Structures are given as structure tokens and as C-alpha cells.
Amino acid sequence: MPRAFVIGCLAALALALAACQSVMAAPLTPTHSPSTPTPSPLRTATPAPVDLTVPGAAQRMLQRLVAAAGTDRVIMAEVTAESASISVLPPGSTEPVTWAYRDQEMQQVASDLQYVDQATFSLDDFDLSDVGQLFRVAARLSSSTQRQTLQIVDYSGGRVMMTVTTNPESRTVFFNTDGSLLPELDYHTRSGLIDGLAVVIDDRPAIRQLGVDSEAGAWVEYTGSNRTTIRRHRPPKVPVTTVRYDDPPALPAFPTGSIDPDAIWLVVERTLREEGWDGQVEWSVTVDDRAETGVPRMYFTIGTESLVTDLDGQELPDS
Numbered sequence: 001m002p003r004a005f006v007i008g009c010l011a012a013l014a015l016a017l018a019a020c021q022s023v024m025a026a027p028l029t030p031t032h033s034p035s036t037p038t039p040s041p042l043r044t045a046t047p048a049p050v051d052l053t054v055p056g057a058a059q060r061m062l063q064r065l066v067a068a069a070g071t072d073r074v075i076m077a078e079v080t081a082e083s084a085s086i087s088v089l090p091p092g093s094t095e096p097v098t099w100a101y102r103d104q105e106m107q108q109v110a111s112d113l114q115y116v117d118q119a120t121f122s123l124d125d126f127d128l129s130d131v132g133q134l135f136r137v138a139a140r141l142s143s144s145t146q147r148q149t150l151q152i153v154d155y156s157g158g159r160v161m162m163t164v165t166t167n168p169e170s171r172t173v174f175f176n177t178d179g180s181l182l183p184e185l186d187y188h189t190r191s192g193l194i195d196g197l198a199v200v201i202d203d204r205p206a207i208r209q210l211g212v213d214s215e216a217g218a219w220v221e222y223t224g225s226n227r228t229t230i231r232r233h234r235p236p237k238v239p240v241t242t243v244r245y246d247d248p249p250a251l252p253a254f255p256t257g258s259i260d261p262d263a264i265w266l267v268v269e270r271t272l273r274e275e276g277w278d279g280q281v282e283w284s285v286t287v288d289d290r291a292e293t294g295v296p297r298m299y300f301t302i303g304t305e306s307l308v309t310d311l312d313g314q315e316l317p318d319s
Contacts, residue, residue, distance in 0.1 A: 047104040053081050053132030062123050065099045073120040079131050079150040087113050118154040126152060127179035138164035138173035157242025174239055185236050187214045188279050194261045199240055200232045201256050208249040213284040223249050252289045254296045263313040271302040
């Protein structure tokens with residue numbers, strides 16, 4: 001066997017052995033990594049915001065707040081599209097407590113609301129089934145949808161009303177408990193005069209003074225407790241306000257049943273017709289017994305005319 005051939009075979013064998021040693025010395029690398037899950041940080045799901053303008057949503061949220069407060073003696077409730085709150089009087093307490101739904105959370109919150117003999121009420125007495133509809137009605141009348149807020153609160157003299165306001169402030173829109181609009185009263189009409197007087201007189205058997213102004217509305221004064229004077233006023237566009245004065249009434253009382261709204265309107269219509277004026281001329285009347293005759297008289301100012309009549313609307317000679 002030729003010497004060159006043997007040397008070549010030995011060289012090839014040496015290379016093969018070296019390759020095997022290299023492979024055996026190399027660390028084994030797994031082709032697949034273990035399937036151990038990588039821990040991820042815990043996340044708390046944020047509740048989705050509630051749209052309180054959806055039918056039924058505000059009513060349900062307010063019911064939850066009342067349940068959390070533990071009493072239905074509410075003195076104020078407020079609702080926006082995104083939030084709701086109630087202020088209540090806990091049993092045996094005169095310190096209001098406020099519960100609110102804000103930023104997707106319901107909790108007791110701080111409030112600077114004070115209790116000053118406001119009327120308490122139950123939310124069950126108010127139609128809150130569709131706050132969104134109340135907002136839409138209010139928007140048509142106020143010409144604004146900016147940050148609308150529905151509020152239920154003692155408006156005046158224990159009369160609890162629903163109102164919708166905006167921010168920036170526009171016209172306040174008033175609703176009755178059933179969700180209907182508080183009617184506007186036109187005191188340039190017979191129906192407005194009759195409705196306004198009925199509201200301010202209410203069920204008072206006797207009053208000291210009564211008045212109607214075509215621009216300002218109807219009002220009465222009567223004796224309150226402890227010889228105070230109570231004044232009730234119904235302007236054309238807002239509910240009745242009640243104001244108490246410490247001074248006792250200065251005029252004699254007379255029965256409200258002696259007042260006939262038709263007799264008042266008769267004088268207004270007759271004067272407008274005689275003077276040739278249209279129905280928008282400003283007028284006013286005050287009814288009282290300032291002469292202390294035992295029978296009230298009606299003191300009119302209609303346009304530029306002034307006259308005094310009896311309760312039937314007949315002009316008196318000394319007027």
C-alpha cells in the first residue's frame with residue numbers, strides 16, 4: 001500500500017475524531033422553551049359610565065342612593081347626564097347627609113348644605129322615568145344644553161319643584177311633580193288672571209290685601225302665625241313664592257269668597273274698549289279695605305287711567 005495513501009487516511013480519521021469531540025463538548029440547547037406563563041400585573045376593571053339621560057337610568061340610580069342613605073327623607077336631589085346626588089335627613093337628625101354617584105362610583109360625600117326647615121319629600125312622588133326628555137324640553141325653552149342639571153328642592157314656602165338649569169346660566173325651566181311643564185300665565189288674558197288668583201289664594205278663607213299686575217303677576221297678603229304677614233306671589237313664568245314678614249298686617253281682613261275674578265276682568269276690558277287701547281296695555285288692581293268701611297274696594301290703574309270700583313266692578317263716584 002503506498003505510503004501517501006496511508007498518510008491521507010490517517011489525516012481523515014484525525015479530522016473526524018476532532019469533529020466528534022467538538023460536537024460532544026458543545027452544550028445542548030433545547031429547541032423549545034418551557035411553557036411557563038409570564039405573570040402580568042393585576043388590573044381592576046373600571047365600571048362603564050352610566051348615561052343618566054337614558055329612560056329609567058336616573059330613577060334607578062336615585063333609588064340606589066336612597067337605599068345607601070337608609071332614609072327617604074330627601075331635602076334635595078340633583079341629576080346631570082353623568083352624576084346624581086341626594087341630600088337626606090337621617091332619623092332624629094337635622095344634619096343633612098349627602099350620597100352621590102360621581103366618576104362611576106357611589107359613595108357618601110362632603111356637602112355644605114344646611115337644613116333650615118326645608119320641606120322633605122320622597123322621590124317616589126316625582127316622575128323621573130325619563131330625565132333625558134325633561135332635558136330636551138328644557139333645552140327648547142332655554143335655548144341651551146350646556147351642563148344641564150335637574151334639581152328637586154323646596155322652592156319656596158314648602159312647595160317642592162323640579163327645575164332644569166344650565167351652566168352658563170340661562171332660563172330656569174320649572175316642572176310639576178308629574179313631569180309636566182309649569183304653565184306660564186298671561187295676565188293680559190282672563191284665563192291667566194283666574195288661574196293666577198286661584199293659585200295665590202289657594203284655600204285661604206280670609207286675606208288682608210290682593211293684587212294683580214299684568215307684568216308682575218298676582219299676589220295676596222294674609223295673617224300668619226304670631227301675627228306675622230304672609231305674602232304669596234305668582235309671577236307669569238315662575239312658581240308661587242311665599243315670604244313672611246314680622247310686621248302684623250295693617251289692613252282689615254275680608255273673605256276671599258267676595259272676590260270675583262270676572263268682575264276684575266270686566267273693568268279691564270271695559271276700560272280698554274272705552275279708551276280704544278289694545279290688550280297689551282299694562283294694568284293693575286289692588287283690592288283692600290283701606291277705607292275701613294267693612295267692604296273692600298278695587299283700586300285700578302289701567303294705562304293712564306285710575307279708578308275705584310266696588311267688588312262688582314261698578315265705578316264709584318268719588319274715584
